[in-house]
Amino acid sequence: MRHLLLTGVAKAYGPTLALRGVSLALRGGEVHALMGENGAGKSTLIRVLAGLERADAGEVVLDGAPLRLTGPEVATAAGFRFLHQEMQVVPGLSVAENMHLAHRIPQRWGLVDWGRMRAAAAAALAELGIAEIDPRATMADLGPGDRMLARIAATLIADGGPEPWLYVLDEPTAALSHAEAERLFAVIGRLVGRGAAVLYVSHRMDEVMRLADRVTVLRDGVTASVLDRAAMDRDRIIRDMTGRAVDALFPPRAARVGRVLLEADGLAGGSLALRAGEVVGLAGLAGAGRNALLKTLIGALPRAGKVRLDGVEVPPGPTAAWAAGIAYVPRDRRSEGVMLGQGLGRSVSLPHLGWLARAGILRHRAEARLVADSGAAVRLKAEGPGQAVAELSGGNQQKVLFARALAGKPRVLLLDEPTRGVDVGAKADIYALVRRMAEGGAAVAVASSDLAELIGLCDRIVLVRDGRPGRDLAAEGLSEAALLAAIYDGEAA
Ligand SMILES: Nc1ncnc2c1ncn2[C@@H]1O[C@H](COP(=O)(O)OP(=O)(O)OP(=O)(O)O)[C@@H](O)[C@H]1O
Ligand SMILES: [Mg+2]
Known part of the structure; x- marks a missing residue:
C-alpha cells in the first residue's frame, strides 16, 4: 500500500x-x-x-x-x-x-x-x-x-x-x-x-x-x-x-414579521415581496434562476418589471440599488466580487464610496472605520485593510463580501450562497448576523443549495423555477426530504 x-x-x-x-x-x-x-x-x-x-x-x-x-x-x-x-x-x-x-x-x-x-x-x-x-x-x-x-x-x-x-x-x-x-x-x-x-x-x-x-x-x-x-x-x-463548542448553528426564528419592504414584479412573470424582519429562502435546482433573480433585484441584470423599496421605485442599476439600501453578496466571489490584487479594504468599501465622500473628497478615516467595524463583525482573519484579497484564505475572502454587504447598514440584504467555503464557527456567526439584521428591521433573501441552511435559517422558503418565484413553504418543521420533494415537484409540474 x-x-x-x-x-x-x-x-x-x-x-x-x-x-x-x-x-x-x-x-x-x-x-x-x-x-x-x-x-x-x-x-x-x-x-x-x-x-x-x-x-x-x-x-x-x-x-x-x-x-x-x-x-x-x-x-x-x-x-x-x-x-x-x-x-x-x-x-x-x-x-x-x-x-x-x-x-x-x-x-x-x-x-x-x-x-x-x-x-x-x-x-x-x-x-x-x-x-x-x-x-x-x-x-x-x-x-x-x-x-x-x-x-x-x-x-x-x-x-x-x-x-x-x-x-x-x-x-x-x-x-x-x-x-x-x-x-x-x-x-x-x-x-x-x-x-x-x-x-x-x-x-x-x-x-x-x-x-x-x-x-x-x-x-x-x-x-x-x-x-x-x-x-x-x-x-x-x-x-x-x-476550541469551542458550537451547539446552536442556527439562531431562533423571528417572533414577528413586519410590513412589506421590498416588492418586485416582472420576475419571469412572477413577483416577490420581502417583509421587514423576515428571512426568505430561495430554493430550486441548479440553473433554476435564483442567481439571476437576485441579480435582477440588485440591478445587475436588466429588469422587466419594477422594484420598490418602501413603495418607492428603485432606479435601475446596482449603484442606485446600493444607494437605496439594498446590499448583495454574490455567489462567485472571484468573478463578480472581490478585487483579488487590491487591499481588502477597498473591496469592502467600494459600493459605499458615494456616501463616504463629502464634497467629492473621500473621507479616509471614515472608510477605515467602516472597514474595521464590518471586518470585526464577521471575524475576518487578516493582517489589515491593506492586505491583498488574494492572500486571504478562501473563507476569509467570502467574509470580505459579507463585510461589504453589512457595511452600509442595508435595509434589504440579498445573499447568494453566503456561506460557501465558510467554516462552521463562522457559519454560526453569519447566521447570527443575518438574524440580527432581520431583527433590526431588514428584509433578507437567501439563495442556497444547502437545504439544511435554508430550513435552519429562514422563516419561509420560496420555490424558484425558470427565474420565477413560485409557491412558498414555512421553514419551521420542514424536513430536507420534504423540501427536496417540493423542489422536484415544481420541476415535474
Ligand atoms: N500568499 C499569502 N500571503 C500572505 N498570507 C497568506 C498567503 N496565503 C495564505 N496566507 C495566510 O495563511 C493563513 C492560512 O491560509 P490558508 O489559505 O491555508 O487557509 P485555509 O485553511 O485553506 O482556509 P479556508 O478554509 O478559508 O480556505 C491565512 O492566515 C492566510 O491569510
Ligand atoms: Mg483554503
Missing part, C-alpha cells in the same frame, strides 16, 4: 505563520478529510504538497523514502493530482485546453496534438459521468457547476506520466449541486476502490461524515487531532477545529 507522511511542516508568509508544525499521514485506499477553520492552513499545506510553495521546515516521506518537494513536477512524478481551491480557469480557452493547464500537452511532430488532447479530456469527463460537456466548448460558456466539474475531471486526465495515486481536492463541492456532488462521490469511491488515496477538504460536515475514513483537523497551523472513523463525531471535530 502506498503511503505518504508529512511531519513538522512549517510555512510563514511574512509575519503570518500559516503552518507551524503540521503532520499528516495518508495511505492508499482511504478518503482522508482535512478540516479546519478559515485560515487554519489547509490550502497552504496543499500548496506545499503540490510543490507550489516551499515549506520553511518539515519532512516528507513517500513509501519510506524522503521526498524533496522542490517543484510541481516532483509532485506530479510522485503521482499527486490537485484541485486547488482558488485556481482560476481561463475563460477564453476551450474546456480541453483548460483541463490540460496542469498537464503535459500531447504533441505530434512538435505540434499540439489537438485530437489526442480532446480525447483525453473527453475520457476524463466521461469518467466523471459528464460526457455531455463538450471538450471543444469555451470555458466561459459553462455555468459554475460545469466549470467546477471540468476542473475536477482535469485531475483524472491520463497524461502518460506516472500513475496517479493521491488526489487532493480542496473544496470540490463548493460550486456543485446535489446531483453533481453525487457524481463526484461516485468517482471518489472508484478511485479509493482501486487503491488511491483522496485528501478531501470541505466545510460540509455531512459530506465529511459520509465520505471520510479518517480526518485530520488543523487549528492555527498545527495538527489538532487525527480521528479515525470510530472517533469521528461532529461535535468533537468542531471542538478540535474551533
Whole structure:
C-alpha cells in the first residue's frame, strides 16, 4: 500500500505563520478529510504538497523514502493530482485546453496534438459521468457547476506520466449541486476502490461524515487531532477545529414579521415581496434562476418589471440599488466580487464610496472605520485593510463580501450562497448576523443549495423555477426530504 507522511511542516508568509508544525499521514485506499477553520492552513499545506510553495521546515516521506518537494513536477512524478481551491480557469480557452493547464500537452511532430488532447479530456469527463460537456466548448460558456466539474475531471486526465495515486481536492463541492456532488462521490469511491488515496477538504460536515475514513483537523497551523472513523463525531471535530463548542448553528426564528419592504414584479412573470424582519429562502435546482433573480433585484441584470423599496421605485442599476439600501453578496466571489490584487479594504468599501465622500473628497478615516467595524463583525482573519484579497484564505475572502454587504447598514440584504467555503464557527456567526439584521428591521433573501441552511435559517422558503418565484413553504418543521420533494415537484409540474 502506498503511503505518504508529512511531519513538522512549517510555512510563514511574512509575519503570518500559516503552518507551524503540521503532520499528516495518508495511505492508499482511504478518503482522508482535512478540516479546519478559515485560515487554519489547509490550502497552504496543499500548496506545499503540490510543490507550489516551499515549506520553511518539515519532512516528507513517500513509501519510506524522503521526498524533496522542490517543484510541481516532483509532485506530479510522485503521482499527486490537485484541485486547488482558488485556481482560476481561463475563460477564453476551450474546456480541453483548460483541463490540460496542469498537464503535459500531447504533441505530434512538435505540434499540439489537438485530437489526442480532446480525447483525453473527453475520457476524463466521461469518467466523471459528464460526457455531455463538450471538450471543444469555451470555458466561459459553462455555468459554475460545469466549470467546477471540468476542473475536477482535469485531475483524472491520463497524461502518460506516472500513475496517479493521491488526489487532493480542496473544496470540490463548493460550486456543485446535489446531483453533481453525487457524481463526484461516485468517482471518489472508484478511485479509493482501486487503491488511491483522496485528501478531501470541505466545510460540509455531512459530506465529511459520509465520505471520510479518517480526518485530520488543523487549528492555527498545527495538527489538532487525527480521528479515525470510530472517533469521528461532529461535535468533537468542531471542538478540535474551533476550541469551542458550537451547539446552536442556527439562531431562533423571528417572533414577528413586519410590513412589506421590498416588492418586485416582472420576475419571469412572477413577483416577490420581502417583509421587514423576515428571512426568505430561495430554493430550486441548479440553473433554476435564483442567481439571476437576485441579480435582477440588485440591478445587475436588466429588469422587466419594477422594484420598490418602501413603495418607492428603485432606479435601475446596482449603484442606485446600493444607494437605496439594498446590499448583495454574490455567489462567485472571484468573478463578480472581490478585487483579488487590491487591499481588502477597498473591496469592502467600494459600493459605499458615494456616501463616504463629502464634497467629492473621500473621507479616509471614515472608510477605515467602516472597514474595521464590518471586518470585526464577521471575524475576518487578516493582517489589515491593506492586505491583498488574494492572500486571504478562501473563507476569509467570502467574509470580505459579507463585510461589504453589512457595511452600509442595508435595509434589504440579498445573499447568494453566503456561506460557501465558510467554516462552521463562522457559519454560526453569519447566521447570527443575518438574524440580527432581520431583527433590526431588514428584509433578507437567501439563495442556497444547502437545504439544511435554508430550513435552519429562514422563516419561509420560496420555490424558484425558470427565474420565477413560485409557491412558498414555512421553514419551521420542514424536513430536507420534504423540501427536496417540493423542489422536484415544481420541476415535474
Ligand atoms: N500568499 C499569502 N500571503 C500572505 N498570507 C497568506 C498567503 N496565503 C495564505 N496566507 C495566510 O495563511 C493563513 C492560512 O491560509 P490558508 O489559505 O491555508 O487557509 P485555509 O485553511 O485553506 O482556509 P479556508 O478554509 O478559508 O480556505 C491565512 O492566515 C492566510 O491569510
Ligand atoms: Mg483554503
